[in-house]
Amino acid sequence: MPALPTSLVLEDDEVHLRDWRVDDASALEPMCGDPEVCRFSSVPWQYERSAAERWIARVEAGRSAGRAIALAITETGLDDLPLGNVNLVRFSDDGRSAALGYWLAPRARGRGLATSAARLLCGWGFQALRLADIELAILPENLASQRVARRLGATPRGLRRDSHHAEGRWWDMEMFVLGRPSGASGAAG
Numbered sequence: 189m190p191a192l193p194t195s196l197v198l199e200d201d202e203v204h205l206r207d208w209r210v211d212d213a214s215a216l217e218p219m220c221g222d223p224e225v226c227r228f229s230s231v232p233w234q235y236e237r238s239a240a241e242r243w244i245a246r247v248e249a250g251r252s253a254g255r256a257i258a259l260a261i262t263e264t265g266l267d268d269l270p271l272g273n274v275n276l277v278r279f280s281d282d283g284r285s286a287a288l289g290y291w292l293a294p295r296a297r298g299r300g301l302a303t304s305a306a307r308l309l310c311g312w313g314f315q316a317l318r319l320a321d322i323e324l325a326i327l328p329e330n331l332a333s334q335r336v337a338r339r340l341g342a343t344p345r346g347l348r349r350d351s352h353h354a355e356g357r358w359w360d361m362e363m364f365v366l367g368r369p370s371g372a373s374g375a376a377g
Contacts, residue, residue, distance in 0.1 A: 271301060
């Protein structure tokens, strides 16, 4: 597993990605209970401030353990309110592969923010962590997320049956792989 930085900020003209903070707990309220967010993440289904704070603590613990790096998605130049999350998780034992995840609050969808956030974090992962590839597992009916994968340049790999367990059942997922761009180099860390 890779050594992940204790803090990370990434930004372009669209999005500002930053570490989650305890004072972001109330920003999770509109995401709690949303199947598009909660089904495949550990965001609480029911909002309670203490549960939101525990979710943020788990995000921090995952980074400290080298298991995941999750960043709050905010809009560049606007308020610092989190509108979603983007993360790299499930690093391979050799640290060459990871999986990408992202979600947005309902009011932030359809504006290109997920694509911008994913592009920034993947670019960082290829440069700083020297990842060789990043996998995306997407529900077959989630056409918006599949469009994000295609905009990133990910290659469709087909349907993987019973590949993800959530809500007490196995889900079929459309698989996409984003390969390391040519010219992406840099020191790890």
